Amino acid sequence: MSGGARALTQDERMALEWWARFLADARPRVVPLGEAKPLVCIFVDGAVEDEGTSIGGIVVDQATGLAEMWGTVVGRQLTERLRGGRVHGQVIGQAEIAPVAVAVKLWSEAVRGRNVIIFIDNDSAREALIRGYSPALASSELIAITWLAIAESQCVAWFARVPGPSNIGDGPSRLSFPQAGGIGVRRVHLPGQWPSWLAWAPGTEQ
Secondary structure, X not given: OOOOOOOOOHHHHHHHHHHHHHHHHOOOOOOOOOOOOOOEEEEEEEEEEOOEEEEEEEEEEOOOOEEXXXXXXXXXXXXXXXXXXXXXXXXXXXXXXXXHHHHHHHOHHHHOOOEEXXXXXXXXXXXXXXXXXXXXXXXXXXXXXXXXHHHHHOOEEEEEEOOHHHOOOHHHHOXXXXXXXXXXXXXXXXXXXXXXXXXXXXXXXX
């Protein structure tokens, strides 16, 4: 059989470099004994409207009383990256995955070592996160970022479906905060440069 050599595709390079980074961060799973704390609940959503793309999320932790929310517009440069090079491609799938990565990263200390249930109202995004893979490269990059954040925080994440009308993350994803604020959820702002780090690709960390 004749041999040969070829350059790795962007998809292959990302996968190999992701594994190297993931294995370094994914420490052995610790299963604590004794009474478990209540679940941390995170609700996320993405919105793609004529005026642009936005994402948001809410966290509720009965154990600590934490109840926070955030919402932000996804800038043009990042939107183009989420489009995956497609001139007229839709980004709703990526907009549903992106807030999961942001939420786990933002609330990394709150979820550290905890059981976390993440509610998503988009089945395609939820199933891709469970599989850890999507045929769309832009989605795969976001999934890779999400699982790195999960590994770093050592939380146990479960992705669950919530019907759209019941998803309390919808308001923040549309930059509407009064409804959740009325039940005691405090608005927080993302640190500087967020969510620009969602544009991560192997070798180009921000």
